[in-house]
Amino acid sequence: MKALIHLRDLVKEYHRGEESLRVLDGLSLDIAEGEFVALMGPSGSGKSTLLNLLGGLDRATSGELTIGGLAIGELPDAVLARWRADHVGFIFQMYNLLPVLSAERNVELPLLLTDLPAAERRRRARAALDLVGLEHRMTHRPNELSGGQQQRVGIARAIVTDPTLLLCDEPTGDLDRKSGDEILDLLQELNREHGKTILMVTHDPRAAERATRQLHLDKGVLQAEVR
Amino acid sequence: MPFTRIVRYLPLLWASLRRRRVRTTFTIGSIFIAFLMYALAGAMNHAFEQGVQQAGVDRLMVQQKVSFILPLPASYLNRVKSVDGIERVSSANWIGGYLKDAREQIPTFPIHAEEYLDMYPELLLSRGERQAFLDDRTGFLVGRAVADAYGWKLGDVVPLKSSIYRRKDGTNVWNLTIRGIFDMRDEGDSRQLLFHYEYFNETLSDSQKDRLGWIMVQVKDPSQADAVGHRIDALFANSPAETKTQTERAMAQGFMKQIGSIGTILGAVVSAVFFTMLLVSANTMAQSVRERTSEIGVLKTLGFGNTTILSLVLAESVLITAIGGLLGMGAAWFLGLQLGTALKTYLPGFEVDPVTLVKGLVWVVALGLAAGAWPAVQAMRLKIVDALRRG
Numbered sequence: 001m002k003a004l005i006h007l008r009d010l011v012k013e014y015h016r017g018e019e020s021l022r023v024l025d026g027l028s029l030d031i032a033e034g035e036f037v038a039l040m041g042p043s044g045s046g047k048s049t050l051l052n053l054l055g056g057l058d059r060a061t062s063g064e065l066t067i068g069g070l071a072i073g074e075l076p077d078a079v080l081a082r083w084r085a086d087h088v089g090f091i092f093q094m095y096n097l098l099p100v101l102s103a104e105r106n107v108e109l110p111l112l113l114t115d116l117p118a119a120e121r122r123r124r125a126r127a128a129l130d131l132v133g134l135e136h137r138m139t140h141r142p143n144e145l146s147g148g149q150q151q152r153v154g155i156a157r158a159i160v161t162d163p164t165l166l167l168c169d170e171p172t173g174d175l176d177r178k179s180g181d182e183i184l185d186l187l188q189e190l191n192r193e194h195g196k197t198i199l200m201v202t203h204d205p206r207a208a209e210r211a212t213r214q215l216h217l218d219k220g221v222l223q224a225e226v227r
Numbered sequence: 228m229p230f231t232r233i234v235r236y237l238p239l240l241w242a243s244l245r246r247r248r249v250r251t252t253f254t255i256g257s258i259f260i261a262f263l264m265y266a267l268a269g270a271m272n273h274a275f276e277q278g279v280q281q282a283g284v285d286r287l288m289v290q291q292k293v294s295f296i297l298p299l300p301a302s303y304l305n306r307v308k309s310v311d312g313i314e315r316v317s318s319a320n321w322i323g324g325y326l327k328d329a330r331e332q333i334p335t336f337p338i339h340a341e342e343y344l345d346m347y348p349e350l351l352l353s354r355g356e357r358q359a360f361l362d363d364r365t366g367f368l369v370g371r372a373v374a375d376a377y378g379w380k381l382g383d384v385v386p387l388k389s390s391i392y393r394r395k396d397g398t399n400v401w402n403l404t405i406r407g408i409f410d411m412r413d414e415g416d417s418r419q420l421l422f423h424y425e426y427f428n429e430t431l432s433d434s435q436k437d438r439l440g441w442i443m444v445q446v447k448d449p450s451q452a453d454a455v456g457h458r459i460d461a462l463f464a465n466s467p468a469e470t471k472t473q474t475e476r477a478m479a480q481g482f483m484k485q486i487g488s489i490g491t492i493l494g495a496v497v498s499a500v501f502f503t504m505l506l507v508s509a510n511t512m513a514q515s516v517r518e519r520t521s522e523i524g525v526l527k528t529l530g531f532g533n534t535t536i537l538s539l540v541l542a543e544s545v546l547i548t549a550i551g552g553l554l555g556m557g558a559a560w561f562l563g564l565q566l567g568t569a570l571k572t573y574l575p576g577f578e579v580d581p582v583t584l585v586k587g588l589v590w591v592v593a594l595g596l597a598a599g600a601w602p603a604v605q606a607m608r609l610k611i612v613d614a615l616r617r618g
Contacts, residue, residue, distance in 0.1 A: 052612055057528060057611045057615075058610075058612050077533060078532045078533070081532040082532070084528065085529065086530070092525075096521065096522075096615075098242070098522055098525070099246075100242035100245060100246050101238075101239070101242050105239075109239075109529055110529045112235055112239070113529075113530050118235065157529075
């Protein structure tokens with residue numbers, strides 16, 4: 001299977017005054033299209049930083065990073081934003097839904113950047129909500145939904161543009177076990193039945209077991225890999 | 228961002244406004260008041276300027292050089308008439324006319340009637356009424372606005388009083404018969420009373436006789452108006468009552484300059500209100516953007532570019548200004564309709580005109596953009612990683 005994500009000698013350093021902190025230290029990694037990868041490691045190991053780099057939210061200090069053959073670190077901001085909209089779906093630990101919008105409007109948000117007419121945007125948003133089992137709650141605002149339901153809305157928002165890659169930052173970290181399991185079921189379904197490539201940061205070994213591949217990161221270096 | 232894009236973001240913008248309803252309501256309220264005042268000041272200005280617009284270009288006004296309020300000797304009328312380039316001459320006096328209460332004055336002018344009526348074709352009067360007025364020395368003409376206000380009709384005898392002049396018998400009352408009711412062309416100010424100078428002058432005490440407030444001159448060739456004016460003033464140079472001759476429009480503008488200080492004060496007040504409104508709106512937008520740092524980070528994560536974020540914040544700012552501004556100008560327009568009718572007698576032309584509304588729309592957009600500029604730039608510059616971390 002060809003590599004969707006290709007990293008070579010990736011370095012990310014943060015600077016504060018004269019002090020320099022190397023968060024990723026020469027990371028090399030390939031992730032194939034259709035893989036479900038769990039990324040584990042202690043706090044400060046560089047998991048979220050890696051996720052940010054892969055999602056084009058931040059730029060590496062040095063090294064090679066290509067996704068789908070595209071060196072995203074070299075793209076101008078505007079092009080990178082467009083690339084994110086087209087190819088990446090983000091799922092956050094705290095859901096990060098807009099509280100003033102209904103579930104349907106939240107899911108529709110990424111489609112506002114497309115040229116789709118309003119009716120088609122609505123249709124796709126409802127289809128995404130249907131896929132996560134929440135079509136009946138589409139008019140509800142986030143504060144009217146449980147944590148698990150909010151995360152499902154977050155997933156629907158992430159998949160509504162049919163992206164190649166889903167980046168999940170501790171998607172079950174704020175959920176009870178039952179809701180967490182349901183979210184993991186959903187991610188597995190998206191991976192197996194819809195072919196989404198998923199990279200999931202998690203602290204939870206049970207969640208990591210759902211992935212097809214587990215990576216352990218410590219101090220910015222890849223420590224171990226379980227397939 | 229094209230307009231069609233803005234339209235698709237309207238639900239998002241609208242939802243943002245409803246996030247802090249009380250704050251949004253107060254902000255819109257302050258914008259409402261600012262634009263209400265702006266439009267009402269515009270209506271006031273429109274009323275002031277109407278007199279200038281109605282002033283003729285072929286008419287000159289001759290007044291005492293020292294001051295408008297000092298009278299001219301009546302003998303000047305014939306001397307002015309002899310100046311080259313003049314078509315006809317009339318005169319008028321300000322007598323401080325009123326009916327019962329001297330504080331409620333009606334513009335009342337004794338005139339050289341026939342010449343006056345020929346000189347002012349914008350004064351619309353039927354041929355029969357004109358003749359009836361010219362034939363009756365104690366008759367007078369009433370503007371439609373005054374007749375309507377007092378319910379007068381032709382043939383009514385009205386005891387008109389003067390706060391300035393006295394009759395020979397010591398009274399200040401002239402019983403005049405209404406011989407005509409006139410309108411002004413283009414719905415101009417018809418709040419006037421006109422009667423015969425000859426009759427008025429005959430009745431005056433000796434000390435107040437033979438005075439003219441000012442002389443109106445119609446020139447044969449409007450392009451020669453300045454030259455004629457100079458000739459008139461030269462005629463009375465070095466006399467005890469030197470003259471100052473200017474076009475009617477210039478005189479109206481000079482008069483407006485005195486009243487104009489009201490307009491200046493109104494303008495200053497409106498400017499101060501606009502500035503305060505700008506601070507309130509800018510503060511609202513800055514707070515709103517600060518509260519939504521995390522959400523802006525999420526939008527950027529989803530692919531909203533920096534330009535789109537900048538445009539969204541600016542659009543939200545313009546939207547909030549537009550709601551308050553349009554409501555304010557709408558209310559002013561409605562008030563203008565109501566007050567315009569009520570004030571027709573005292574302040575004709577009081578209306579929110581289209582020019583004021585169009586300028587108001589430009590102000591709405593400009594103030595909206597100005598209020599949102601800094602928060603929009605801050606939102607645009609926000610780094611995604613920092614924004615998400617702060618959330």
